[in-house]
Amino acid sequence: MFDQTLGPPVLPPLLNDLRAIVGLDGVLSNPEELLVYECDAYTLEKHLPNAVVLPRSTEEVVSVIKRCGMENLPIIPRGAGTSLSGGVLAVGGGVMIALTRMNKILSVDYRNRRALVEAGCVNAWVTNAVKSKGLFYAPDPSSQSACTIGGNVATNSGGPHTLKYGVTTNHVLGFELVLASGEAVWLGTKPDTGEDVDGYDLRGVVVGSEGMFGVVTRVLVRLERAPKAFKTMLGVFETVDAASQTVSDIISAGIVPGAMEMMDQLITQAVEAAYKFGFPLDAGALLIIELDGLAAGIPRQTERIIEICKKNGSREVRIAKSDEERALLWKSRKRAFGAIGRLSPNYLTQDGVVPRSKLPEIMRFIIETSEKVGLRIPNVFHAGDGNIHPLVLYDERDPDQVRRAVEAGNAILEKCVELGGSVTGEHGIGVEKADFMAKQFSTDDLDAMRTLRRVFDPDSRCNPHKMFPGSKRCSDFAPKKQIAA
Numbered sequence: 408m409f410d411q412t413l414g415p416p417v418l419p420p421l422l423n424d425l426r427a428i429v430g431l432d433g434v435l436s437n438p439e440e441l442l443v444y445e446c447d448a449y450t451l452e453k454h455l456p457n458a459v460v461l462p463r464s465t466e467e468v469v470s471v472i473k474r475c476g477m478e479n480l481p482i483i484p485r486g487a488g489t490s491l492s493g494g495v496l497a498v499g500g501g502v503m504i505a506l507t508r509m510n511k512i513l514s515v516d517y518r519n520r521r522a523l524v525e526a527g528c529v530n531a532w533v534t535n536a537v538k539s540k541g542l543f544y545a546p547d548p549s550s551q552s553a554c555t556i557g558g559n560v561a562t563n564s565g566g567p568h569t570l571k572y573g574v575t576t577n578h579v580l581g582f583e584l585v586l587a588s589g590e591a592v593w594l595g596t597k598p599d600t601g602e603d604v605d606g607y608d609l610r611g612v613v614v615g616s617e618g619m620f621g622v623v624t625r626v627l628v629r630l631e632r633a634p635k636a637f638k639t640m641l642g643v644f645e646t647v648d649a650a651s652q653t654v655s656d657i658i659s660a661g662i663v664p665g666a667m668e669m670m671d672q673l674i675t676q677a678v679e680a681a682y683k684f685g686f687p688l689d690a691g692a693l694l695i696i697e698l699d700g701l702a703a704g705i706p707r708q709t710e711r712i713i714e715i716c717k718k719n720g721s722r723e724v725r726i727a728k729s730d731e732e733r734a735l736l737w738k739s740r741k742r743a744f745g746a747i748g749r750l751s752p753n754y755l756t757q758d759g760v761v762p763r764s765k766l767p768e769i770m771r772f773i774i775e776t777s778e779k780v781g782l783r784i785p786n787v788f789h790a791g792d793g794n795i796h797p798l799v800l801y802d803e804r805d806p807d808q809v810r811r812a813v814e815a816g817n818a819i820l821e822k823c824v825e826l827g828g829s830v831t832g833e834h835g836i837g838v839e840k841a842d843f844m845a846k847q848f849s850t851d852d853l854d855a856m857r858t859l860r861r862v863f864d865p866d867s868r869c870n871p872h873k874m875f876p877g878s879k880r881c882s883d884f885a886p887k888k889q890i891a892a
């Protein structure tokens with residue numbers, strides 16, 4: 408059954424033409440095949456696309472987009488579908504272009520520390536391919552064993568090590584983008600000549616545009632030299648407040664660790680049950696703090712961090728004794744969302760940001776909200792960035808729980824804005840937070856964003872119904888007032 412709140416249905420002649428472009432096995436159109444694509448990791452809302460196309464080259468993407476353009480059909484770019492904000496929902500139907508078959512690492516330029524990859528290449532594969540040469544690809548979303556570089560570009564993904572290394576935009580030099588017109592353009596540094604493009608940084612404009620500017624097909628990523636040494640610590644605290652204060656104090660002391668991640672008691676218990684790391688189950692909060700860099704500076708910074716943890720009442724600070732222990736600690740942290748199945752059938756992940764100094768306040772607010780709505784809200788998040796991830800637990804079979812989960816999520820995001828933060832740190836706006844854009848931006852700001860979008864996609868065919876409040880395809884391209892050039 409198609410979601411028939413839709414645009415025009417995809418008729419057999421179009422399906423046949425798409426099959427002629429990508430091959431018989433490259434087009435999915437049966438309802439049972441499409442079911443896989445009805446949502447992403449934001450499971451509160453579901454919409455079936457009319458068809459899914461699985462191209463193998465930029466040329467195929469170009470032909471598919473041109474053919475869909477003849478029917479004025481929306482196109483929805485999709486990577487691995489791990490979006491937590493409903494970024495790949497086919498609201499209103501359309502043809503989904505899934506990049507999962509375009510997953511190759513095309514070339515590595517070790518001398519200039521760059522790799523050219525197809526957009527469907529899984530994030531972790533890049534580091535795996537170059538680590539023997541002492542290199543790595545820095546952005547490390549916790550979903551990195553599944554999510555794609557194209558999806559990372561579209562959402563400007565971060566990860567635990569964003570604190571020191573920055574987000575995707577800091578590590579992507581250039582990429583190929585197929586526009587809604589079917590024209591393929593290269594933005595940013597060119598892969599063959601390494602030539603940088605003068606003028607406006609259109610590469611920077613497209614990073615984070617959530618699939619609304621076109622389909623990214625090939626990406627030139629920057630590779631970093633792997634740090635020579637690591638020191639990975641686990642601070643054990645009685646309260647979330649004390650752990651939050653420690654995060655602020657470490658940064659105030661002028662130390663920028665590679666990562667500072669927090670887990671509260673409930674998530675720690677779920678993670679421990681799943682992965683058996685040996686986390687203390689009675690701790691109020693755990694802080695994973697990782698220093699990396701040249702070996703010389705690390706012992707002094709470690710001492711200082713231990714002092715700060717102790718000053719804030721930490722019960723103990725454990726230090727990973729081996730590379731294996733460090734790897735297991737990160738594995739446990741990065742799979743925390745997966746452990747939620749032990750607590751609840753469903754969860755809604757929020758992705759707010761607050762100034763680091765406001766972490767204690769937002770964490771107290773989350774506890775109050777949890778009590779108010781009567782739902783448990785464990786927390787595991789990028790504390791060093793002030794980027795919170797409260798996980799509101801609910802059971803989708805109970806409509807009242809669904810209502811309360813949404814209420815809790817909205818209240819937390821509103822509080823983030825009130826505290827001077829924002830409604831997304833890294834997961835994007837998607838359909839989930841479109842209405843929040845009006846709370847964070849003025850009408851003029853939103854009109855300017857719509858105008859910019861029309862430069863790339865005049866008819867709003869790429870990933871419609873996302874990001875803008877009350878987003879409807881036809882109103883997307885009618886700004887309320889003319890923006891001066």
Ligand SMILES: Cc1cc2nc3c(=O)[nH]c(=O)nc-3n(C[C@H](O)[C@H](O)[C@H](O)COP(=O)(O)OP(=O)(O)OC[C@H]3O[C@@H](n4cnc5c(N)ncnc54)[C@H](O)[C@@H]3O)c2cc1C
Nearest residue numbers: 486487488489490494548549555557558561565618623833
């Ligand atoms: C367990 C878990 C942990 C996570 N941890 C993190 C984290 O630490 N940090 C973080 O930033 N995110 C995290 N996420 C969210 C998600 O993994 C990221 O947003 C990721 O970048 C999405 O990549 P994807 O390939 O799955 O893209 P999708 O989910 O398929 O798509 C996401 C968006 O990108 C667009 N898009 C995808 N591919 C392309 C393309 N080739 N061209 C143009 N647009 C495209 C889509 O239209 C959509 O708007 C997590 C998700 C899960 C489920």
